[in-house]
Amino acid sequence: MTVQPAMPKCWRPESKxxxxxxxxxxxxxxxxxxxAIDELGIQDRVxxxxxxxxxxxxxxxxxxxxxxxxxxxxxPVMVGIKRANPDLxxxxxxxxxxxxxxxxxxxxxxxxxxEKITVLLALNTVxxxxxxxxxxxxxxxxxxxxxxxxxxxxxxxxxxxxxxxxAAIAREGSYVARGTTVNMRQLKSYIKKALENxxxxxxxxxxxxxxxxxxxxxxxxxxxxxxxxxxxxxxFKVGELKDPGANEKEGQ
Amino acid sequence: xSEKLITEEKRVFMTGNExxxxxxxxxxxxxxxxxxxxxxxxxxxxxxRLAPKYDRKFLQTEDELSAGxxxxxxxxxxxxSFTATAGPGNTLMQEPLSMAEAMRLPVVTVVxxxxxxxxxxxxxxxxxxxxxxxxxxxxxxxxxxSTATHQExxxxxxxxxxxxxxxxxxxFVLGDGYQAKMRESLTLYDPEQKGVDFVPAERFVGKPGTPxxxxxxxxxxxxxxxxxxxxDVLQEHFADYKKMAEEVVEYDAFDTEDAxxxxxxxxxxxxxxxxxxxxxxxxxxxxxxxxxxxLRPMPEKQLKEVADKAKKLLVVESAQGxxxxxxxDVIYGSTTEIVPLFKPGVGITTEEITAKTKEIL
Amino acid sequence: MELAxxxxxxxxxxxxIVEPCYTLRPIKKQLSEQNINVIAWETKETIGxxxxxxxxxPAARWALMNEGDVVLDIGYGVEGSKTLNLIEGVDKEPNLxxxxxxxxxxxxxxxxxxxxxxAKQLGIIHGLINNTHMGDExxxxxxxxxxKVVTEVAKALQIPVIATTAIRSVAKNIGNHDCMGNxxxxxxxxxxxxxx
Numbered sequence: 001m002t003v004q005p006a007m008p009k010c011w012r013p014e015s016k017x018x019x020x021x022x023x024x025x026x027x028x029x030x031x032x033x034x035x036a037i038d039e040l041g042i043q044d045r046v047x048x049x050x051x052x053x054x055x056x057x058x059x060x061x062x063x064x065x066x067x068x069x070x071x072x073x074x075x076p077v078m079v080g081i082k083r084a085n086p087d088l089x090x091x092x093x094x095x096x097x098x099x100x101x102x103x104x105x106x107x108x109x110x111x112x113x114x115e116k117i118t119v120l121l122a123l124n125t126v127x128x129x130x131x132x133x134x135x136x137x138x139x140x141x142x143x144x145x146x147x148x149x150x151x152x153x154x155x156x157x158x159x160x161x162x163x164x165x166x167a168a169i170a171r172e173g174s175y176v177a178r179g180t181t182v183n184m185r186q187l188k189s190y191i192k193k194a195l196e197n198x199x200x201x202x203x204x205x206x207x208x209x210x211x212x213x214x215x216x217x218x219x220x221x222x223x224x225x226x227x228x229x230x231x232x233x234x235x236f237k238v239g240e241l242k243d244p245g246a247n248e249k250e251g252q
Numbered sequence: 253x254s255e256k257l258i259t260e261e262k263r264v265f266m267t268g269n270e271x272x273x274x275x276x277x278x279x280x281x282x283x284x285x286x287x288x289x290x291x292x293x294x295x296x297x298x299x300x301r302l303a304p305k306y307d308r309k310f311l312q313t314e315d316e317l318s319a320g321x322x323x324x325x326x327x328x329x330x331x332x333s334f335t336a337t338a339g340p341g342n343t344l345m346q347e348p349l350s351m352a353e354a355m356r357l358p359v360v361t362v363v364x365x366x367x368x369x370x371x372x373x374x375x376x377x378x379x380x381x382x383x384x385x386x387x388x389x390x391x392x393x394x395x396x397x398s399t400a401t402h403q404e405x406x407x408x409x410x411x412x413x414x415x416x417x418x419x420x421x422x423x424f425v426l427g428d429g430y431q432a433k434m435r436e437s438l439t440l441y442d443p444e445q446k447g448v449d450f451v452p453a454e455r456f457v458g459k460p461g462t463p464x465x466x467x468x469x470x471x472x473x474x475x476x477x478x479x480x481x482x483x484d485v486l487q488e489h490f491a492d493y494k495k496m497a498e499e500v501v502e503y504d505a506f507d508t509e510d511a512x513x514x515x516x517x518x519x520x521x522x523x524x525x526x527x528x529x530x531x532x533x534x535x536x537x538x539x540x541x542x543x544x545x546x547l548r549p550m551p552e553k554q555l556k557e558v559a560d561k562a563k564k565l566l567v568v569e570s571a572q573g574x575x576x577x578x579x580x581d582v583i584y585g586s587t588t589e590i591v592p593l594f595k596p597g598v599g600i601t602t603e604e605i606t607a608k609t610k611e612i613l
Numbered sequence: 614m615e616l617a618x619x620x621x622x623x624x625x626x627x628x629x630i631v632e633p634c635y636t637l638r639p640i641k642k643q644l645s646e647q648n649i650n651v652i653a654w655e656t657k658e659t660i661g662x663x664x665x666x667x668x669x670x671p672a673a674r675w676a677l678m679n680e681g682d683v684v685l686d687i688g689y690g691v692e693g694s695k696t697l698n699l700i701e702g703v704d705k706e707p708n709l710x711x712x713x714x715x716x717x718x719x720x721x722x723x724x725x726x727x728x729x730x731x732a733k734q735l736g737i738i739h740g741l742i743n744n745t746h747m748g749d750e751x752x753x754x755x756x757x758x759x760x761k762v763v764t765e766v767a768k769a770l771q772i773p774v775i776a777t778t779a780i781r782s783v784a785k786n787i788g789n790h791d792c793m794g795n796x797x798x799x800x801x802x803x804x805x806x807x808x809x
Contacts, residue, residue: 010464012464012469043462043463043464043465044461044462044463045458047457047458052475056473056475059471059472059473059475060469060471060473062463062469063462063463063464063465063469064463064464064469065456065457065458065459065463065469065470065471066469066470066471066472067328067456067457067470067472067473068472068473068474068475069321069324069351069474070321070347070348070351070474073317073321073347073348073351076313076317076318076321076322076325077321077322077324077325077328078325079311079313079318079322079325080285080311080321080322080323080324080325080326080327080328080329080333081325081326081328081329081457081458082325083283083285083309083311083322083325083326084282084283084309084325084326084329084330084331084333085329085330085331085455085458087458088329088457088458105314105315105317105318106314106317106318106321108314109313109314109318262723263718263747263750264718264719264720264723265716265718265719265746265747265748266718266719266720270720270721274720298721301721435748436748437718437747437748437750440720
């Protein structure tokens with residue numbers, strides 16, 4: 001008999017095992033989020049919004065109030081809730097297609113208005129649910145269903161640098177970081193800081209998490225890990241880009 | 253909550269957009285989300301002037317998609333929320349509104365129609381009828397009030413919040429650029445003093461207690477796994493809608509009993525139609541007047557009765573048959589001739605309606 | 614109009630950029646025939662703006678350079694009077710008088726306190742005009758009520774009531790002076806023709 005690692009308390013046991021593919025990064029990102037919610041003791045105040053794409057499979061993932069919205073529109077729904085009831089802690093969860101392509105205007109404007117919500121974005125370089133098309137974040141030369149000969153940057157540009165973009169427009173008080181499912185402890189600490197930033201009313205918070213998609217990458221466990229750990233960080237540098245807490249400490 | 257905006261009934265003189273803002277405050281709307289587009293802008297202008305004085309909120313969003321989806325957020329947080337739009341903004345607004353339709357969210361939207369297709373004119377039209385009644389990838393599960401006067405703008409804006417929260421279908425006040433910008437007198441009143449009971453808003457998310465411990469979590473979705481599951485959910489919605497229809501359908505009609513020609517119109521055009529029919533009746537002409545106030549749901553039964561009695565229906569609208577399409581749908585089976593008087597994007601005068609009616613009598 | 618009839622050279626400038634629906638544009642020709650120089654866009658010049666566009670005609674900016682009397686319609690929005698900042702030489706023109714036209718049937722300016730608050734936002738003003746009316750429903754009583762409120766505001770602000778205005782038929786019933794002793798100016802309405 002194997003011993004199961006404990007699930008975060010705020011996970012909903014009835015909806016487990018979850019609906020993501022084996023090896024999918026979503027489960028890991030949502031584990032980090034679940035642990036962060038538990039540690040902050042905010043299960044009763046969280047509203048979790050998920051997008052279209054694989055993230056929608058998380059609609060009943062937690063024992064928290066959850067809303068599955070439209071592709072790219074989770075951010076404005078969470079903004080609307082936060083504006084109407086500032087006591088709630090609003091988390092918009094999406095993939096890179098939802099955040100950087102169809103919903104990019106919402107991400108950009110929410111960041112620039114310094115909306116007091118948390119956006120958590122899983123980056124796996126493809127449109128996964130629709131069958132592995134090229135995403136804004138597909139790597140140069142990476143093959144996807146709509147870039148069958150590999151992404152040609154001349155033709156379709158370079159991967160979107162999400163946190164860098166958000167950090168460039170977000171004002172002081174916002175928290176921006178890029179974590180990875182390769183380093184779960186760090187990812188959890190980033191998500192926790194993002195949520196704390198919202199709880200303290202500092203401003204917008206944004207965490208991108210590098211996440212694997214073995215199904216669409218057509219990779220086994222080892223290759224998935226290699227891509228995540230070695231290839232993706234070539235374009236997507238892990239670390240914190242904006243941290244009001246750090247500024248404060250520096251100032252003291 | 254601050255003191256009331258309207259403490260006693262009074263006669264005033266104002267623009268339609270101003271009326272909508274005052275009505276929304278009077279109706280207890282708590283937050284407006286919006287994006288500028290002519291001719292609805294002054295709804296936001298007046299709302300933002302009034303809001304802080306009466307403890308209400310406003311968010312100007314990045315576009316109408318966001319205005320619609322933030323309004324959804326406001327509603328789900330349990331606040332009476334609304335937005336206002338027009339033309340191309342209404343086009344974008346259909347995406348969030350289809351979600352509201354799917355999830356039975358009581359979103360209130362004020363549409364001040366402008367010319368179309370595309371950017372066209374910022375002035376006036378009745379060309380957003382199809383979009384407002386059946387827009388989005390849905391089944392038209394909405395309530396749409398087409399107003400004709402400033403008094404109605406006030407009355408139906410207030411009513412929309414109640415109808416939306418009672419039946420949980422997205423509800424619209426369908427005005428137009430003329431109504432938006434024109435000045436007219438009307439009576440402002442406090443709805444509660446008039447005996448209107450406000451249907452309370454309820455929270456979808458953020459209810460008391462810890463989900464999974466003290467209560468079940470609210471898990472809301474618009475995605476379904478299988479065809480049958482969606483089908484079953486929709487059947488429930490259709491049944492609810494049908495039941496509601498009997499209670500919310502509204503229309504205005506007179507002199508239809510013995511009329512050879514019944515003039516059918518809606519919204520601001522019906523003002524001219526009404527005057528034309530009244531004048532012709534005085535001249536002894538056998539003409540009647542019918543005006544649906546709700547374009548969704550349509551007053552099907554009443555309209556069919558009228559159509560069966562009349563020899564001809566003159567359908568008058570500032571669009572190329574969008575309203576006529578709704579009429580044809582509900583009177584299917586009647587052999588009464590439909591004569592169109594369509595002027596897309598242009599106002600229609602009493603004289604034009606009179607002339608056309610006399611021509612076909 | 615009165616000025617034009619007295620052979621003054623009159624320039625009427627449309628600066629209503631806040632809620633530009635009742636603009637002078639549609640009746641420009643009619644006014645021009647009565648010897649009034651109207652500085653406003655022609656509808657056909659404003660393609661892309663419809664008839665409610667709100668760009669400023671360059672000639673309007675230099676309006677004060679015109680010879681004769683200049684009447685500026687600056688709209689009534691909360692930022693209405695700031696529109697004047699767009700006019701060249703406005704701060705150097707000693708003869709410029711700013712009169713606030715008040716209709717107490719408009720809920721935003723329906724009582725003494727609201728009007729004072731509104732007037733204060735406008736900055737320096739030289740007088741009030743009581744233009745209380747209810748469109749076609751206007752009665753002498755409605756105008757007289759306005760006169761009372763506007764006169765009280767004028768006292769509080771220590772500025773004169775320049776006149777009470779009313780459509781000719783109503784003005785006739787009131788007489789030469791309203792119940793507060795303000796001069797009554799009869800109006801002929803041109804504006805009903807201006808809604809598109």
